[in-house]
Amino acid sequence: MSRIGKKPVSVPAGVTASVDGQTVKAKGPKGELSFVVNDEVLVKMEEGSIKVDPRDDSKDARSKWGMSRTMIVNILLGVKDGFEKRLEISGVGYRAAMQGKNLQLALGFSHDVLYPIPDGIQITVPRPTEIVITGIDKQQVGQVAAEIREYRGPEPYKGKGVKYAGEKIVRKEGKKK
Template sequence: MSRIGRKPINIPAGVTATVDGSVVTVKGPKGTLTTKIHPNMTVKVEGNEILVTRPNDEKENKALHGTTRSIINNMVLGVTEGFKKELEVNGVGYRVQKQGSNLVMNLGFSHQVIVPEVPGITIECPTANKIVISGPDKQQVGQFAAEVREKRPPEPYKGKGIKYVDEHIRRKEGKAGKGAKK
């Protein structure tokens, strides 16, 4: 049986979880999240725990069991603590700033790159080369961070571009590194 799927999800104080057919809604101090789960999975709220069960041991149901439990657990964590991704901008003249609800980035192009803030996502720029993206929905935070990084991904020669704070860029030698091979 799925070890992750078997584990009950604790509901902390201040959080309410409701199950309506195949729709799970979790409300907490940071917002409300709703997701539709696969019809094969059964979700029950018992006291201050959420339990996810599967009908049988078919391969698809085994895979869905742990996934469903993780999605619901991330919803509970999101409405209590929230999720955040930190991005770092490296490069001469590369800067980011927040103007109203837009993220304005100077990334070495002839124009500024402007990314509007999405509902449910908060963008902060503590310094000119750091972006902090936060929100209650883990998938939405990760997707938005990936879209911002995509505007100028880090290149391997000088390391210029937008990268995650914990990301390591594998560097390459330039043309001079080949040397005089004969």
């Protein structure tokens, strides 16, 4: 039994949510999102909260039960507060800057990397070594952060590269004489 799935999802203040068949829609101060729940999971609105239940006792339905509740929570939190990921750049000459609607990254290559910012995502560069990614869709914010980090992930010897804020890099010992 899913312990997460058993809890009803309360709709936060300032957010309007509606359930139409298998589609859950949420509208809040940051924007509007919707999520289509899998057919093996039953969704209903009752007393200002959203209740999620499996249709039967199959393993497939039970595995999608908790995930569906978590996705509903994420869209409700996204339209209310939004999500944020921070990236840190370390290394001599490594820096980031905004160039119009693109993020320009100097990561030690022979050329600068231009990353086009997708719709629904805002990227700011408060310092040349820090990137802040914000948006209302948690999956999209994480995907953009992962794509930027992928250009030059942190290496284990000096720790140079792009890493998540707070990420601990396991360092290796260098050569010995």
